[in-house]
Amino acid sequence: MKYSFSLFLFLLILSLNSFSQGLMSKKDNFTRQDSLRGSITPQRIWWDLTYYHLDIEVNPDKKYISGKNTIQYKVLSANKTLQIDLQAPLEITKVIQDGKELKVIHEGNAHFIQLVKNQKIGNTETVIVHYQGYPKEAKNAPWDGGFSWKKDDNGNHFVATSCQGLGASVWWPCKDHMYDEVESMRISVTVPAHLTDISNGKLESIVDNGKTKTYNWFVNNPINNYGVNVNIGDYAHFSEVYDGEKGPLDMDYYVLKYNLEKAKEHFKDAPKMMKAFEYWFGPYPFYEDGYKLVETPYLGMEHQSSVTYGNQYKKGYLGRDLSGSGWGLKFDFIIIHESGHEWFANNITNRDIADMWIHESFTNYSENLFVDYYYGKKAASEYVIGLRKSIGNKTTIIGKYDVNNEGSGDMYNKGGNILHTLRQLIDDDEKWRAILRKMNKTFYHKTVTTQQIEDFLCEETGYDLSAFFNQYLRDIRIPTLEYSIQNKELKYRWINTVSDFKMPIKIFLGDKNQWIYPTEKWKHLKTQSNNLKIDDNFYIFSKNKS
DSSP states (O other), X not given: OOOOHHHHHHHHHHHHHHHHTOSSOOOSOOOHHHHHHHSOOHHHHTEEEEEEEEEEEEETTTTEEEEEEEEEEEEOSOOSEEEEEOOTTOEEEEEEETTEEOEEEEETTEEEEEOOSOOOTTOEEEEEEEEEEOOOBOSSTTTSOEEEEEEOTTSOEEEEEEOTTTXXXXXXXXXXXXXXXXXXEEEEEEEETTSEEEOSSEEEEEEEOSSEEEEEEEEOSOBOGGGOOOEEESEEEEXXXXXXXXXEEEEEEEEEGGGHHHHHHHTTHHHHHHHHHXXXXXXXXXXXXXXXXXXXXXXXXXXXXXXXXXXXXXXXXXTXXXXXXXXXXXXXXXXXXHHHTTTBTTTEEESSGGGTHHHHHHHHHHHHHHHHHHHOHHHHHHHHHHGGGGOOOSSOSSOOTTTTOXXXXXXXXXXXXXXXXXXXXXXXXXXXXXXXXXXXXXXXXEEEOHHHHHHHHHHHHOSOOHHHHHHHHSOOOOXXXXXXXXXXXXXXXXXXXXXXXXXXXXEEETTEEEEEOOOSSOEEEEOSOSOEEEOTTSOOXXXXXX
């Protein structure tokens, strides 16, 4: 079938907008449910997660799940009400502690367990939450989230979960807030015997129950809720051992059986990714759990140690170069981008989803660094600069706190360009690389705030970057260099900026390149040239008043 160019362009823009707009619908009016979901409530703060055992059976024919989550926690302060989150239409059927069934007060998607036992500070306790139902079906995964109930080309069930933004409580009961990551987790998934479940961590065992099989997985490292996943299909498996910075790393690949030979060739981007990202960011953060790439019926998601893939075995983003530079067709976008999240999202995790730029901006920039590693700095610059055409600058990158609200979709491409601009300011690539590696070491397996990241970058660069981040993260205006050249004098200043914005930039006057240091006040520079060019690597605008 042939399409007109205008139709192709429309479909391309629609797809790119879907990708960059984030994973939740935007809204300005927030409810109590938003606060219960997005804030560290009194019923959450008093207990610290230590261990989950999620044990469920998935019935693809009925699109039905049932099971339980054993939740182990350490008591931090005295309280006898414990908040667990589970979204309708799923239902909690009972909650048990020490063999006794407990009362639960239900308020929308928040469920308040009324504990009988005194919760002694320092003790480790356990509650078991039983649940069942027909979970929300994803209509446009991974953007809306839930269960994807699909069939493969052979008519076999092809099932997967995705839930970033919407929350893991859309399919399992948990403490559904980013601030508290469970320290380790066991995942047991029972599926029809002819199918396979692939989840996070390492496979411990497979139990044959006759008509069903149970797959037991164990995650040795802290994991965020939305990083937990279930993938069910008629899978084939192949693997390799990567010689990484911390030693041998298991890299396992699970694909639909009829895609096996295709995947063996196409997934060569995975070890290439590992080599580039260990160079830039430091060791892969989850050696104990290994790295998996798992085919799914949707585009992809950064599930920890179980990265999901649905890019149709094409280079670029579904065969397209998002940057328009040509470099975006040198690699599979989903393999590179979603795997980059292992460092930024799964290792370093935002404490509140309002700071989701920490995940997406750094991972967007990881695409640039992958290109840099294999094709050079010029190619990488062309790639990241090419992404600017899709930046909207209509709302701020940081969202609203405590109501489960992410910021603008500009956190992707604008975020990558912010970091590219910061690299220019540092003007020392080895120092920049050292900063990125130290960041992953300093915040290893931690949840963080924007302020912590800002403070770290200020300390490591030696610059006061307060105005820089206020401008790019908390304002929608792009700093604009207003200038004129008259009578052999360059006159210049910043406009459209926050207070105290003094970012230096590199310019070219004729054949000469040099740094200038604009402020909000006019500055003057003698020049023999009437030709001014601003280094494109800085994400700014310019306005010639000559």
